[in-house]
Amino acid sequence: MSDQKKTTDAKDESELLGLRDEIDRIDGDILQLISQRAKCAERVAEVKLKADPEHAVFYRPEREAQVLNRIMAANPGPLANEDMARLFREIMSACLAHEKPIEVAYLGPEGTFTQQATKKHFGQWVKSRPMPAIDEVFREVEAGAVQYGVVPIENSTEGVVNHTLDTFITSNIHICGEVELRIHQHLMAGPNTKRDKITRIYSHQQSLAQCRKWLDAHMPHAERIAVNSNAEAAKRVQGEWNSAAIAGELASELYDLDIIESNVEDSPDNSTRFLIIGREEVGPSGDDKTSLVVSMRNEPGALYNLLKPFKEFGVDMTRLESRPSLTGNWTYVFFIDFVGHTSEENVQKTLASLKQTAADVKVLGSYPKGVI
Numbered sequence: 001m002s003d004q005k006k007t008t009d010a011k012d013e014s015e016l017l018g019l020r021d022e023i024d025r026i027d028g029d030i031l032q033l034i035s036q037r038a039k040c041a042e043r044v045a046e047v048k049l050k051a052d053p054e055h056a057v058f059y060r061p062e063r064e065a066q067v068l069n070r071i072m073a074a075n076p077g078p079l080a081n082e083d084m085a086r087l088f089r090e091i092m093s094a095c096l097a098h099e100k101p102i103e104v105a106y107l108g109p110e111g112t113f114t115q116q117a118t119k120k121h122f123g124q125w126v127k128s129r130p131m132p133a134i135d136e137v138f139r140e141v142e143a144g145a146v147q148y149g150v151v152p153i154e155n156s157t158e159g160v161v162n163h164t165l166d167t168f169i170t171s172n173i174h175i176c177g178e179v180e181l182r183i184h185q186h187l188m189a190g191p192n193t194k195r196d197k198i199t200r201i202y203s204h205q206q207s208l209a210q211c212r213k214w215l216d217a218h219m220p221h222a223e224r225i226a227v228n229s230n231a232e233a234a235k236r237v238q239g240e241w242n243s244a245a246i247a248g249e250l251a252s253e254l255y256d257l258d259i260i261e262s263n264v265e266d267s268p269d270n271s272t273r274f275l276i277i278g279r280e281e282v283g284p285s286g287d288d289k290t291s292l293v294v295s296m297r298n299e300p301g302a303l304y305n306l307l308k309p310f311k312e313f314g315v316d317m318t319r320l321e322s323r324p325s326l327t328g329n330w331t332y333v334f335f336i337d338f339v340g341h342t343s344e345e346n347v348q349k350t351l352a353s354l355k356q357t358a359a360d361v362k363v364l365g366s367y368p369k370g371v372i
Helices: 003-051 061-074 081-099 113-122 134-142 162-170 205-210 212-218 230-237 249-254 302-312 345-357
Strands: 103-107 127-131 148-155 174-182 186-189 200-204 223-227 243-247 258-261 271-278 288-296 317-324 332-339 358-368
Touching: 003 081, 061 081, 061 174, 061 358, 103 113, 103 134, 113 127, 113 148, 113 174, 113 271, 127 134, 134 148, 134 162, 134 271, 148 162, 148 174, 162 317, 162 332, 186 230, 186 249, 200 205, 200 230, 205 212, 205 223, 205 243, 223 230, 230 243, 230 249, 243 249, 249 258, 288 302, 288 345, 302 345, 345 358
Parallel strands: 103 127, 103 148, 174 358, 200 223, 200 243
Antiparallel strands: 148 271, 174 271, 186 243, 186 258, 288 332, 288 358, 317 332
């Protein structure tokens, strides 16, 4: 080796050692700052408990949304805004768990996309409880057994989840937040599976629909069997030699399955929106949405009367769905999402105008728009 090469290598090694020392120093600073933040969270808990020992609220969705939006706006890079927000989400989750752990019910079982959405919204330190049905998630929240619930509301390719919409009609639960999850479906199998002999595919009916074209092209002769959840599909194939499942990555980890093919969904932009439900109303965050359920009288111009106030007062409607009413044949209720919070003047005027012509107007909740 030449002297010049040795000199260059020595300089590179010296520079690396210096950079590692700098990283160690920065890590120490980060450690101290996170510890200071956790101690501050302790003080917040003490103040809240002193002010109202019986009804202290530790998790404020609007406050969390404000913090994450501020972090993303101030992010200098090189990490992407969403990556930085996810890091802070986990710091906030750990600090909040140190104050008082949050308990959340979700549509189970373990390994579903709803569990992934729960962890995405609340962080890894949340105490999550799987429930077998959407209405049972609502009941757990209503009974106070958990503080919040997470339920699916719509998929970008397969449409709304009607069971969730119908449950809102009879429930007094509030919508407290939303989270959108990019849905990646994977074909997976167990250690005993003979991969060239797969004759059946298990999955939830919506997942099978989302992967229809891929299955037609790559596994046209395999029987498609719809089950209650993707997690159940993953669990079934553990002991079978001729079957595979379509599910999310979390299911493969929980049930020790190998992913044979990744991202088998037909639409690369496939995503599902989930709602966070709770018992308390949420204050304004500055970037909010509101959801309503409106029952209109069966008369000429009913739809016009429904839409007119939104145009008149400049409120941006983002979603309109109709569902058969539970109280009579051939009557319908409308589920509406729009931009804004009920504390805003133009929203209040819109609601007041709607109530003049509608048979019933029920505000399901005003809540922060999904941040990450």
